[in-house]
Amino acid sequence: MPSHFTRRHLLRGLTAVTAVATLATGLAACGGDSEAATTTEAAGTVVVGQVSNGAAKQTTIKVSEVKSISAQLPDSVRKSGKLVIGSGTLPSGAPPLGFIGSDQKTLTGSEPDLARLVAAVLGLKPEVKRFTWENLFVGIDSGKVDVGFSNITDTEERKKKYEFASYRKDDLALEAPKSSTWSFGGDYENLAGKTVAVGAGTNQERILLEWQRKLRSEGKKLTVKYFQDNNSTYLALGSGKIDAYLGPSPNLSYHVTQTANTPRATRIAGQFSGAGASLQGLIAATAKKDSGLAKPIADAINHLIKNGQYAQWLKAWNLSNDAVTTSQINPPGLPLSNS
Template sequence: MNRSRRAAVTLGALTLSAAALAGCGGNGADTAQSSSAQEAEIELLPKDAALAAAVPAPIKERSKLIIATDATAPPNQSIAEDGKTIIGNEVDFGNQIASVLGLEAEFVNISFDSIIPGLQAGRYDIGLSGMRDTEEREQVVDFVTYAKTGPQLFARVQDKDKLTSIEQLCGHSFALQSGTVQEQVGREQSDKCVADGKAPIDIRVFKSQADQVQAVSSGQVEVGAQNAPNNVYLEEQTDGAMVGVGEPFAEGPWGIPVPKGSGLLEPLHAATEQLVASPQYQQILEKWKVESQAIDQSVINGATS
């Protein structure tokens, strides 16, 4: 029987609070989605008995799918107004996938750059945190794709016309989150600046997306970059004080990282295929206003770069 349930919770999560954006004149809104969005329940997909039987025994025995996420990137994942519940479109995705596998989803909030090491160490079953499926990452984990997007620059609204493309950043300060594709692209662009006889980019790396945004909002750093859907949300939550600038760049597939050899890859892929083909997938995208992230088909290890 189909049923509904809310996401599992975890304590000690870092949120992008009103105080973090005080320097940009926002409306004091929490980074969590509105209460109406939080309460919009979407019916869970039913358990697939064959896929549930294929789940590795240790996971099946505990009846939980332990999912690592960095809950500082709304609307994909963030902390709700209660200060503990992790919400977002990726949380909704995770709950749907777990349901197909006959499991409960349990989300654990950790830093983005700790997700793959945590998977390798066996602390988590999968990750679900807006992670780009890349050829480099595929060397250490496998991926199941579920969405797509590209990063985009963001700045204070008064600075929105100063720097509008990554090619213009030579000699300028640039806020990035540790371990992300944005960091990799930024460093590659800095090397191009030097090769062209220009000053390198002054790259500032932050552990969380909240700290990264705060550095730009306070004027410590000129511009930052995060995934384009996050910029749409950032502008809404700051009443236009912080905005995305320029066009998204380096678009690519997002994937669910899975430890190699865990036995979970095939059933996870089949469950994700069911999600992507379901009405619930579009309902979740619409609920969180991230329709541009939709894909038509889930694949295993779909890296394009």
């Protein structure tokens, strides 16, 4: 998965994380999907940060249907009365973006919470389905999912199959042991000789592999490692098997705060835009191309921005630095060649 950034740097104990991971493991079969539990809310309200295990401040936000926006929905979605929302996360979860809550059944996180706010503006019942990352896109392709809210970076490659409504800046970060003196500094040359972990099939993997190709052409080595889940990644980081982990800035920043007073304390060793060095990356709601969903979803997000609920959502999840001023439909994304 990707997260938040500025053009210069996209730039987006262990006990709490491990607890969340343990609860989440087994709730999503590898390669499959699962229905996520939902909670009952009073009409005209959405409670964000529920059962978040301390990752967010639970906040009740008033939000009601806006008829002029919901009228733009495709007939099939409007008549169904629901918005089927896809979340693609590792079995161990990815707080604060998406993970199984402290009740051991509810999918919580900043991403599903924003999706629920958007569904309220559209007058639809949110139905959240949890997938592995790869199968989230299969779900969108097949029509099993209306829209993905899952830290998905807007890219020109993805625009061949999907349409986007942006809602958050996309920054990546490199996390290293606190005891390490190495820093990224925004220059891929600083990765020469390092071993870095990354999630397969993600935007950050694409960027890292391109840096690897550049270094290889210069006769230098960058080793890329893959792990099944976050627990395995962090065990490798703590044992020195890898030098750093490249992932969405919100996830990594959250992990840094959780490990601050533990023997496996980590730090952010550098940040970078999820759209490359020349463009601010953006995270976007993702629907099948020509589905007709991007515009009403963008309008719903802009309604939330204008009326303050968007800021409340970000604040609750401690993501205010990721804010955008407007939701854009299919904005410029990571180029086909992000060199």
